[in-house]
Amino acid sequence: MGSLDEYFKCLSDRERAIFEGAISMGALFHQFTGTPVNQNTLESLKTAIEDSIRLQPSIEDVKVGINLDDAENEFGYVSLEGKMLDVKITSKFKNVKAIIRMKYIDRLKYPLIYVENIKEE
Template structure:
């Protein structure tokens, strides 16, 4: 598939560069679009996980996405003020991007030893 936006990128950018760039954009979108969303119950968690996956897959060159929210939410249905908000540390998201002949798998998750929500490249394959 020809990329209609390719002409806007430097000719020095390889397919590998673009695949990594696109994966990083996808993970950044998840952090900035979904953190802070109110969650009341575990059924909300399942819906939000699917919404995150669908949002990622709506973007160009994303071929797979898996979103998991690690925290479980069991707030009182009778108390309208009893809810939580999604934090980046609750997320474990994997995105796979295929651009040209390159496939990148990137992940966002909380790393305890770093005490940080790290987005990183898990794998790069070139055909």
């Protein structure tokens, strides 16, 4: 990514790893919430989300969990909401890995996006 370095020169490798994971998590949230889903399409939706986010720069791994336990209705599907998502994105820039997490926090009543861990290799 040599030609991109000039655009990120004010960031450390650690900050860049966090940036790449966080920007991808934000894109995931805003791109996929509202998507119609049911038990029959659950696995294919998880795969589509994981595969598309892995295409983003510096993304090493994506794990998506979707909880549809309380999401049944008479129409046979629901719209994906943030409270249904449990996602981990691993981004890597040079020798730094950042684990970015989105998880619904009951006491906050909010799908929080946060930095779960940072490792230097």
